Amino acid sequence: MASSKEIKNRMSGISDTMKITNAMYMISSSKLKKAKEDLEKTEPFFYEQQNVMAAILGQIPDLDNMYFTRGAGVVDKDKRRAYIVITADKGLAGAYNHNVLKHAEERFIEGDNFKLYVVGELGRQYFARAGYNMDRAFNYTVQNPTLHRARVIARQVITDFERDLIDEVDIIYTKMENAFKMVPARWELLPLKKRDYLPKEKGQYEEIFSYHPNVDAVVNHLVPDIVTGYIYGALVEAYACEQNSRMMAMQSATDNAREMLHDLNIAYNRSRQGAITQEITEVIAGAMAQKNK
Secondary structure, eight states: OOOHHHHHHHHHHHHHHHHHHHHHHHHHHHHHHHHHHHHHHHHHHHHHHHHHHHHHHHHOTTOOOHHHHTTTTSOGGGOOEEEEEEOOSSOOSTTHHHHHHHHHHHHHTTOSOEEEEEESHHHHHHHHHHTOOOSEEEOSOTTSOOHHHHHHHHHHHHHHHHTTSOSEEEEEEEEEEETTEEEEEEEEEESOOGGGTSOSSTTSOOOOOOOSSOHHHHHHHHHHHHHHHHHHHHHHHHHHHHHHHHHHHHHHHHHHHHHHHHHHHHHHHHHHHHHHHHHHHHHHHHHHHHHHO
């Protein structure tokens, strides 16, 4: 059995660790709240852009534009895909990174001809070790999602799409279903799906618009901002999921540390009581021996 001093030292170490995990929980809680507020502030702008696209398709449902029609005649196994995979820059977030990386690798088997864009340091390290050829790694993005960084990513994939280097762009990230459940998800960014924009009710968009210089120019101007909005939303949601996962992991670590301290405190009391009992026994034995002399 460990001595009282050893148990005391271990209790001190666990107590210090518990302070760290509790502090990390509080920090992640604050970051999660800020991320949700930032997303709420920008959502109305991007929703309005999607409404404008819906209004255009409401007037011209048979619109023939590359952002809607690219890859239409190509079978799935032959499509040239681009994957944007969002991971974290740091660990200590439970299974957050493992789940999204596993989900991404499951998607890679859909075809061998794909480009890989990685957001997050842990994802970059993982794919490098696994031998994947990364076309671009976006560093220092996931810890501070901003519209500027979302535009940088969007500009890269849209340029490749316009140059006819890829037929489809998918973004793989972590989606928050509720406060306790976060799941990896895939969203097809390009080509856009007309069914996502067509009016849900007959006569929903009855305004008559005129397009200058033409409708294709208007659509080509709108699409990069719409794609940027989707990417920004995915970055913020993934960041919120990372913080929520870290909160849960730190809460679990703090609870485990508290249980360990409880068990060690009992062991310490037993050890201390045993030492006291041993000392009393030795005093009594010595006194009896002295008396017998």
